[in-house]
Amino acid sequence: MATLRYNDYVAAVDYDPGTKLFHGRVVNVNSVISFYGATGEELEREFATSMETYFEVCRENGISPDKPYSGRVNIRLTPELHRDLVAAAQSQGKSLNAWAAEVLKQAVLH
Structure with a gap:
């Protein structure tokens, strides 16, 4: 699985044979942010557009965008x-x- 980065946001990329498009989804936030593209260039452009649209919607609604995961993990063990x-x-x-x-x-x- 390939990944793309937009600032600190990371998207996993897969190929969707049904649509014959690449599909990306941001994996390091709680919000659902996804995008499609037929080429690598289009996929990267759509990723950026999706992120900027997400930030704009957050601003319009007066909410803070999800921050990318911090890198801290707490695991409970025996x-x-x-x-x-x-x-x-x-x-x-x-x-x-x-x-x-x-x-x-x-x-x-x-």
Whole structure:
């Protein structure tokens, strides 16, 4: 899956064989923002247009646009799993945070 960026906003891009268009959707906000394009250039242009329209609608309605995710994640674990994860991280000479970020990134790439 490909991604596009517009400032700090990230969109995942897929191909829709039914419409023969590329479809993008912003993935790092709660609002639903999507767009289509037949070419890469058109897709990028439609992404920018969708974002600017979203910002305009927010201004008109007096609401703040969703901010892209902060990068902070809070995960609840059992104490035993927490212990095992710390041990796995330490065995590689890393902090739990650094190790977990690396493992999660690899999971997304596969």
